[in-house]
Amino acid sequence: MRCSHHEAGECRSCTLMGRPYERQVVDLTEQVGGLLADAVDDEAWGTPFVGPEAGFRNxxxxxxxxxxxxxxxxxxxxxxxxxxxxxxxxxxxxxxxxxxxxxxxxxxxxxxxxxxxxxxxxxxxxxxxxxxxxxxxxxxxxxxxxxxxxxxxxxxxxxxxxxxxxxxxxxxxxxxxxxxxxxxxxxxxxxDTLPMRLDDITFHLRPRSFFQTNTTVAAGLYRQARQWVARLDPASVLDLYCGVGGFALNAAVAKGDHPRRVEGVEVAPDAVESARRSAAELGVAADFRVGDAGALADVGHELVVVNPPRRGIGAPLCAAIETAAPAHVIYSSCNARSLAVDLAALPGYTVTRARLFDMFPQTQHHEVAVLLERR
Missing domain, CATH: 2.40.50.1070 (OB fold (Dihydrolipoamide Acetyltransferase, E2P))
Structure with missing residues (x-):
């Protein structure tokens, strides 16, 4: 990709502009893999998920x-x-x-x-x-x-x-x-909401709601999580930092052999209201409530999903997960450094699957999802 504003020095936001996109993905894969080398074995990594290198921001x-x-x-x-x-x-x-x-x-x-x-x-x-x-x-x-x-x-x-x-x-x-x-x-x-349709789920964005800026790759991320949930088929799922319900709603509609109880926790009231609306439209058993996900002490579900800000989930929530010992954890992170710290604070778990999602082409920013299993 080339950009006249970058070449003229008017904008330098795209720090990797001019580097072939295939090279960007290879370098990013090596960078993230290196940061997580202590917690993620090479065989756990899947093929990086990529979308278009240009024309992707919503x-x-x-x-x-x-x-x-x-x-x-x-x-x-x-x-x-x-x-x-x-x-x-x-x-x-x-x-x-x-x-x-x-x-x-x-x-x-x-x-x-x-x-x-x-x-x-x-x-x-x-x-x-x-x-x-x-x-x-x-x-x-x-x-x-x-x-x-x-x-x-x-x-x-x-x-x-x-x-x-x-x-x-x-x-x-x-x-x-x-x-x-x-x-x-x-x-x-x-x-007061902008419908955002990804695959078979329509999310409702209110003005202050967070949503991934790369629609194509966001859909791929949720699709991957849904596949993991379908394979695990847990009876209950807790989605922390759930936002407008991206992971929770995909967990609710994932295939399974028995009913599944899904709960989402998010600090932003507008996002919770949006998630509830989407759940009602889908007719799924998903409950959403306002709360500080990082301060929860009770995380007693078969599967816990976390999608925190760049700072990660932190020591208190890691301790709560270790104590509750859910069978599996899905962790979606936009910062491999904080993810590495959190994985080290979860010694009772092994990373069995990991995948890079290039949500931000032309930059070194990234999204990575890992599936953890109780030892």
Missing amino acids: KAKLVVGGTREAPTFGILDADLHGVSLPECGLYEPRLEAALDRLVPAVAELGLVPFDVPGRQGELKHLIVTGSPDGDLMARFVLRSPGQVGRIRRGLESLREAVPGLRVVSVNLQPEHKAVLEGDEELVLTEE
């Missing part, structure tokens, strides 16, 4: 700069001034086409861009997510609610520009710090 996070009359949508330069970069070779084609129409329509609203050096203005970011079926969610990150009315009045013009625009919201981030969004979200449309 989400665009555009920093807004410039002026009201000439806003920029893209990134910030070294002096923290806006640089127009609305197009990116990593965006899914439908998302890129939608941005071509949406960005000019947003510019027409007359919002005041936030100036980082001067700490003045309102519109900080425009975050746009696209679904496999062509629907869109657009989020405006503002410093204050002062321009919410302007966005509300402009909804019709935005939808005329992009007919697939389903959800529009405003996130309020009043603080000046390196945090993309704040705690308050105002949904301006009748619809």
Whole structure:
């Protein structure tokens, strides 16, 4: 893959840009394998799962700069001034086409861009997510609610520009710090979720819900977990850090010879509400509740699934798993270093299967899933 913005030095986000993709996958496989060498034998590794090297991102996070009359949508330069970069070779084609129409329509609203050096203005970011079926969610990150009315009045013009625009919201981030969004979200449309259909399950993304940015590889990850669950056929599954229910719902529909009880725990209430909606639509026995997965002491299920943030699950949860001794654990990690630490804290388990999922081509970021069995 080649990118004119990378070659011109305008954007360096893709640290592996220009390296043949096959080489990237080989290097990433060796890197992750080396980090996990103490816990994962060579024969446990399956073939890496890869998708397209370009056109895979379902989400665009555009920093807004410039002026009201000439806003920029893209990134910030070294002096923290806006640089127009609305197009990116990593965006899914439908998302890129939608941005071509949406960005000019947003510019027409007359919002005041936030100036980082001067700490003045309102519109900080425009975050746009696209679904496999062509629907869109657009989020405006503002410093204050002062321009919410302007966005509300402009909804019709935005939808005329992009007919697939389903959800529009405003996130309020009043603080000046390196945090993309704040705690308050105002949904301006009748619809408050973006349906994301992966294989035979439709997930419902609310504005603050986390979802993998690579739809193709995310589907492959869930497919792999479903295959493991079908082979193990546990009577009960506990999905920790369950988000909108990716692993839990796939566990619930996985084939088996007897009924299966599935429970999910997630700290974000919006994600739990979305998971419950998907479970109801599927008609599966999956219960979801709000809670701090990392602080759970009772994890007494036959199979425990964990999909934590980069920091991993930590010593307390590792200890809880060791004490409860579920027969199997599926661990999906976006950080092989923290995964290695956690696996060392689970001495009662052996990794029997492992697979790399290249969720982030052109970078060294990765996703790896491992299946653990009680010794």
